[in-house]
Amino acid sequence: EPEVTQTPSHQVTQMGQEVILRCVPISNHLYFYWYRQILGQKVEFLVSFYNNEISEKSEIFDDQFSVERPDGSNFTLKIRSTKLEDSAMYFCASSEDSGTDTQYFGPGTRLTVL
Amino acid sequence: QKEVEQNSGPLSVPEGAIASLNCTYSDRGSQSFFWYRQYSGKSPELIMFIYSNGDKEDGRFTAQLNKASQYVSLLIRDSQPSDSATYLCAVGVEWGNNRLAFGKGNQVVVIP
Numbered sequence: 001e002p003e004v005t006q007t008p009s010h011q012v013t014q015m016g017q018e019v020i021l022r023c024v025p026i027s028n029h030l031y032f033y034w035y036r037q038i039l040g041q042k043v044e045f046l047v048s049f050y051n052n053e054i055s056e057k058s059e060i061f062d063d064q065f066s067v068e069r070p071d072g073s074n075f076t077l078k079i080r081s082t083k084l085e086d087s088a089m090y091f092c093a094s095s096e097d098s099g100t101d102t103q104y105f106g107p108g109t110r111l112t113v114l
Numbered sequence: 115q116k117e118v119e120q121n122s123g124p125l126s127v128p129e130g131a132i133a134s135l136n137c138t139y140s141d142r143g144s145q146s147f148f149w150y151r152q153y154s155g156k157s158p159e160l161i162m163f164i165y166s167n168g169d170k171e172d173g174r175f176t177a178q179l180n181k182a183s184q185y186v187s188l189l190i191r192d193s194q195p196s197d198s199a200t201y202l203c204a205v206g207v208e209w210g211n212n213r214l215a216f217g218k219g220n221q222v223v224v225i226p
Contacts, residue, residue, distance in 0.1 A: 022191065031212055041218065043158060048212040056213055091157050098212050102148065107155040 002026045004106035006092050013052045013082055021077045021109045023092030032075045033093040033103060034067065036060070043091070049075065051100065082113045118140060118205050120217035128225050133190040135220045137203030143165065146206030147179055149188045151199045152196070152219065158202055193224045 004025045009059055013019050025032050032045040045056040049067055066078045075094075089110050093103040119138050127133045139147075145166055150158035164170045164177040164186070176189040186205075190197055200219040207213050 033212065034215075035214075043204075043214075045215070049186040049203060050212075058184075058213075064205045090156075093211070102160055102163055104160065105150075108157045 001040055002028075004092055004094055004104055006090075006106040006109050007108060008106065010110045010112070016081050016111055019111065020078050021079075021090050021092075021111070023075045023077070023105065023106055024073050025075055025092065025094030026096075026104060027073070028094050029094035029104075031055075031095045031098050031101070031103075032069070033092045033095075034077045035093060035105075036088040037091065037108075038088045044087075046077070046090075055098075079111075082111075084113050087111055095105045104110055116216040117129070117207070118203055118217040119214045120203050120220050124223060126225055127193050129193060129195060131193055133193050133197065135188045135190075135201050135203075135222070135223050137186045137188075137217055138184055139157060139186070139203075139205045139215070141205070141215075142184060144179075144184075144198040144205045147186045148206075148214065149175075149177060149186075149218075150202040150203040151197075151205060152198045152202055152210070153158050156191055158204075161201070164204060179183050190222070193222075195226050198224045 007022045032049045037043045045104045089108045091108045092106040095103045096099040132158040132212045150165045162177045164179045170177045181210045202219045203217040204214040
């Protein structure tokens with residue numbers, strides 16, 4: 001069964017450093033998403049991406065964040081200058097269609113900012 | 115007002131019993147509703163989706179939607195120890211919009 005994959009599974013970084021989280025969405029899916037979940041809190045939407053551009057972003061997704069689809073398979077989330085409060089699980093998700101369609105989540109990357 | 119609320123505390127059920135989970139949402143225009151299961155330290159795993167008022171059954175799971183009351187529920191019949199997890203209610207915020215709004219989740223513990 002096709003699945004979303006993410007690398008790395010765990011990333012440790014120093015405050016102020018840049019990190020890139022990588023995702024490979026399900027191959028025939030057209031819509032891609034990033035969510036995050038701070039330990040003990042709910043899953044929060046960051047950004048959605050379609051047709052090589054951002055379709056929606058939340059207030060969390062400020063200028064420190066960017067997304068890119070550098071090739072036909074990868075979808076990346078970059079955090080330019082990490083802060084302690086960026087420590088969280090970051091989930092990539094993809095869906096075949098927009099609107100009501102089901103989003104399938106990857107296994108996540110645990111980001112720890114020291 | 116929170117978009118999606120799941121207010122119940124941890125739910126302990128004996129093996130074989132029915133677990134009942136509830137969720138309310140604030141955006142009356144919401145059109146799509148999902149239940150995800152999340153084991154500790156893992157990612158959300160889709161259990162069910164529902165779009166229309168009424169009940170939808172899939173195996174041991176039944177989702178119920180009442181748009182007039184802005185209420186979604188999940189029933190787990192014949193609960194198994196492997197059902198012990200946190201169940202997340204997620205709502206597609208607007209028609210044609212991609213964003214899912216999640217509730218904080220309800221922890222279910224099935225006691226053998």
